[in-house]
Amino acid sequence: MKLRHSPTSPFVRKVSVTLHETGQFDSVELEMTNVWDPDTDIGEENPIGKVPALIADDGTVYVESVMICEYLDSLHDGPKLYPPEGPARWRVLRLQALADGIIGAAVDRVVESRRPADKQWDGWHERRRIAIARTLNLLETEAEMLGDGVNAGTIALGCALDYLDFRFPGEDWRNNRPKLETWFDRFSIRPSMQATRPHDPA
Numbered sequence: 431m432k433l434r435h436s437p438t439s440p441f442v443r444k445v446s447v448t449l450h451e452t453g454q455f456d457s458v459e460l461e462m463t464n465v466w467d468p469d470t471d472i473g474e475e476n477p478i479g480k481v482p483a484l485i486a487d488d489g490t491v492y493v494e495s496v497m498i499c500e501y502l503d504s505l506h507d508g509p510k511l512y513p514p515e516g517p518a519r520w521r522v523l524r525l526q527a528l529a530d531g532i533i534g535a536a537v538d539r540v541v542e543s544r545r546p547a548d549k550q551w552d553g554w555h556e557r558r559r560i561a562i563a564r565t566l567n568l569l570e571t572e573a574e575m576l577g578d579g580v581n582a583g584t585i586a587l588g589c590a591l592d593y594l595d596f597r598f599p600g601e602d603w604r605n606n607r608p609k610l611e612t613w614f615d616r617f618s619i620r621p622s623m624q625a626t627r628p629h630d631p632a
């Protein structure tokens with residue numbers, strides 16, 4: 431398998447953490463991809479033009495991080511990151527959706543901030559910033575239920591919070607969210623999280 435990869439993308443990171451947690455990291459070749467490079471060939475494999483994209487051994491291209499993570503979870507025999515059914519499944523999918531919402535809004539802010547100043551729209555920035563804050567406030571009220579386990583939802587949340595630290599270090603999400611902070615401190619020491627910390631390419 432091959433993963434079109436970027437060391438800064440939180441969507442890619444969810445896939446990388448999933449690969450580590452399911453013991454499959456060594457079976458995947460990473461292909462560094464700068465989707466913003468005008469000469470990128472990402473569109474030849476992923477017509478949507480985004481990372482992550484997973485190219486399976488039979489040549490099938492899987493796109494969208496949620497689908498790639500669940501596909502990878504189907505390929506191993508260990509404890510599943512996606513519960514197969516019932517309330518546990520909906521809890522995990524809901525957390526994954528909320529965390530992906532944070533990631534999407536944060537990535538939008540980063541992309542917007544790179545436009546020429548006269549093309550940026552402050553109201554749009556603010557809309558995304560408020561959406562992130564509201565979602566974090568909700569998750570603070572639920573943080574004690576996150577537990578110490580690893581699943582697709584907690585992976586997405588861990589990647590979301592670390593991405594906020596990476597891209598918005600001056601806007602500490604921890605303020606007034608002590609339960610989320612405590613959860614994150616425990617989750618982020620997992621080897622899968624340590625091995626995949628976001629960094630700008632050299």
Ligand SMILES: N[C@@H](CCC(=O)N[C@@H](CS)C(=O)NCC(=O)O)C(=O)O
Pocket residue numbers: 438439440441442465479480481482493494495496537
């Ligand atoms: N919903 C997609 C989002 C992926 C995404 O937006 N990736 C960014 C990098 S963080 C990207 O490739 N952007 C290129 C573009 O928007 O053209 C997923 O979950 O995989």
